[in-house]
Amino acid sequence: MPIKTWELDPNFKNEILNEPGGEHLTACYQCSTCTLGCPITEIVPSYNPRKIIQMSLLGMRNEVLSNPDLWICAICQTCTARCPQDVVVGDVLAAIRRIAEKEEEAGNLKIESPRPLFEKAFLHTVEKYGRLYDIGLALEYYPKREGGKVSGIKAMMNDYKDFGMRMAFKGKMGPLGGHGLLKGVLPSKIKKTDVMKKIFEKVEGK
Amino acid sequence: MSEKKLAFLPGCPSEATALDQEISTKAVFKALGVELVEIEDWNCCGAAEAEDPKLVYALNARNLAIAEKDGLDVVTPCSICYYNLARTNNALKADEKLRAEMAEIDPSLSYNGTITPKHILDVLMNDIGVDELKSKIVKKVEVKVAPYYGCYIGRPLETAFDDPDDPVLMDQLIELIGGENVPFSYMKTKCCGGPLMMTRADIAFEMARKVLETAKNAGADCVALACPLCGMMLDAKQPDVEKALGIKIGMPVVYITQLLGLALGIDPKSLALEKNTIDTKVILGKVV
Numbered sequence: 001m002p003i004k005t006w007e008l009d010p011n012f013k014n015e016i017l018n019e020p021g022g023e024h025l026t027a028c029y030q031c032s033t034c035t036l037g038c039p040i041t042e043i044v045p046s047y048n049p050r051k052i053i054q055m056s057l058l059g060m061r062n063e064v065l066s067n068p069d070l071w072i073c074a075i076c077q078t079c080t081a082r083c084p085q086d087v088v089v090g091d092v093l094a095a096i097r098r099i100a101e102k103e104e105e106a107g108n109l110k111i112e113s114p115r116p117l118f119e120k121a122f123l124h125t126v127e128k129y130g131r132l133y134d135i136g137l138a139l140e141y142y143p144k145r146e147g148g149k150v151s152g153i154k155a156m157m158n159d160y161k162d163f164g165m166r167m168a169f170k171g172k173m174g175p176l177g178g179h180g181l182l183k184g185v186l187p188s189k190i191k192k193t194d195v196m197k198k199i200f201e202k203v204e205g206k
Numbered sequence: 207m208s209e210k211k212l213a214f215l216p217g218c219p220s221e222a223t224a225l226d227q228e229i230s231t232k233a234v235f236k237a238l239g240v241e242l243v244e245i246e247d248w249n250c251c252g253a254a255e256a257e258d259p260k261l262v263y264a265l266n267a268r269n270l271a272i273a274e275k276d277g278l279d280v281v282t283p284c285s286i287c288y289y290n291l292a293r294t295n296n297a298l299k300a301d302e303k304l305r306a307e308m309a310e311i312d313p314s315l316s317y318n319g320t321i322t323p324k325h326i327l328d329v330l331m332n333d334i335g336v337d338e339l340k341s342k343i344v345k346k347v348e349v350k351v352a353p354y355y356g357c358y359i360g361r362p363l364e365t366a367f368d369d370p371d372d373p374v375l376m377d378q379l380i381e382l383i384g385g386e387n388v389p390f391s392y393m394k395t396k397c398c399g400g401p402l403m404m405t406r407a408d409i410a411f412e413m414a415r416k417v418l419e420t421a422k423n424a425g426a427d428c429v430a431l432a433c434p435l436c437g438m439m440l441d442a443k444q445p446d447v448e449k450a451l452g453i454k455i456g457m458p459v460v461y462i463t464q465l466l467g468l469a470l471g472i473d474p475k476s477l478a479l480e481k482n483t484i485d486t487k488v489i490l491g492k493v494v
């Protein structure tokens with residue numbers, strides 16, 4: 001891809017450096033160790049964390065933030081462990097994802113991945129109950145991902161019908177549990193949900 | 207191990223999909239004479255979905271603070287709970303301002319950094335230790351095992367308690383109970399795909415396939431693991447992986463606590479070995 005120098009944003013690297021986790025971006029010397037060990041690159045050969053970092057350093061803000069590859073990192077931290085320059089690559093990528101999410105919230109960008117929706121749905125259950133509630137998560141995530149209730153529930157059933165039956169059969173979810181009749185079906189709620197609310201309000205500035 | 211009491215963070219999957227891990231962990235620690243005190247009213251660690259470090263610190267400061275009140279180190283059977291607890295512990299210990307920031311969110315987040323969070327594998331092998339385990343082992347579990355560590359046991363380095371590329375603690379435990387480790391080094395620490403399950407199932411399934419088929423081709427009777435999310439991906443989802451990719455794997459996947467429990471003479475039911483998705487009977491036939 002040709003670099004349009006007139007479109008570069010020299011401040012982009014500072015944006016990343018200022019995000020928690022992004023502090024070590026500029027230590028990268030482009031050795032590619034991160035990419036060579038990456039399990040995603042093994043499966044999707046075009047996936048290249050080294051390149052995402054190089055483009056960020058160059059200031060290719062739009063290309064980086066709209067790159068759908070940002071959202072297929074498995075957060076496995078192999079790159080972080082192997083980087084000879086202690087770039088903390090996994091956290092740098094997370095910092096870039098957060099900038100992309102802010103841009104989307106501001107209406108400047110459309111993220112081509114359902115991952116932000118998934119992460120939000122996950123955290124909403126934590127905020128509300130203090131623990132992960134799988135079914136609550138799915139009921140928020142699938143309709144949003146599919147852009148409608150009916151199609152959402154259909155997609156959810158498609159993914160989870162067999163799985164749900166298996167878990168019920170094994171007594172891990174549902175009526176055969178013997179550890180509470182509705183195990184996994186109803187949320188497991190902590191007492192101090194007020195503290196969860198405070199955490200999310202203050203950290204996320206909501 | 208001098209202290210025979212630890213605070214216990216079960217983690218969210220313990221109540222549903224990882225019930226087998228939960229039951230076997232409790233049974234094993236009971237047999238080893240170590241009391242687990244569940245952190246009262248514990249909350250989710252944020253898993254991989256909380257991408258803002260501040261949010262991770264706040265969620266985990268609460269759990270750490272509750273355990274600190276009792277003066278107990280925390281142990282968890284979940285690798286990602288461990289990672290989040292450990293990095294929070296490191297960050298808060300090193301930064302007084304951050305500690306104050308946490309306390310400001312809510313007084314119940316006041317954590318002074320006086321305890322240490324640990325993963326069960328670390329406690330079993332490094333605190334309880336080989337000698338003590340040896341003295342309690344009454345049976346041989348003569349299975350061929352693919353020891354799977356996944357992420358967060360050996361990396362990132364600041365929280366790791368085993369080698370990042372070739373971890374050994376589970377290998378040693380398997381040998382201790384009479385098992386045999388199949389050649390598996392290349393796969394030991396490859397990600398199982400779990401974090402992508404809900405957003406890119408195609409990639410996640412392929413990652414899980416690699417782990418499971420490598421174990422199978424190496425001649426393993428089962429995969430052993432030490433994380434409920436790996437368990438979800440490799441065991442509970444294994445039939446979905448097979449269906450999506452049109453293959454047959456049929457690889458039993460057990461928690462290391464289930465294998466250790468068998469060696470300690472605990473009956474299979476009390477280790478929830480009937481709750482694993484892929485049938486584990488092949489293992490039971492090899493306990494002598």
Ligand code: SF4
Nearest residue numbers: 028029031032034083
């Ligand atoms: S391993 Fe580190 S220094 Fe090398 S390219 Fe990746 S981020 Fe840059």
Ligand code: SF4
Nearest residue numbers: 038073074076077079
């Ligand atoms: S954290 Fe992401 S980029 Fe780094 S090795 Fe793992 S999947 Fe690849």
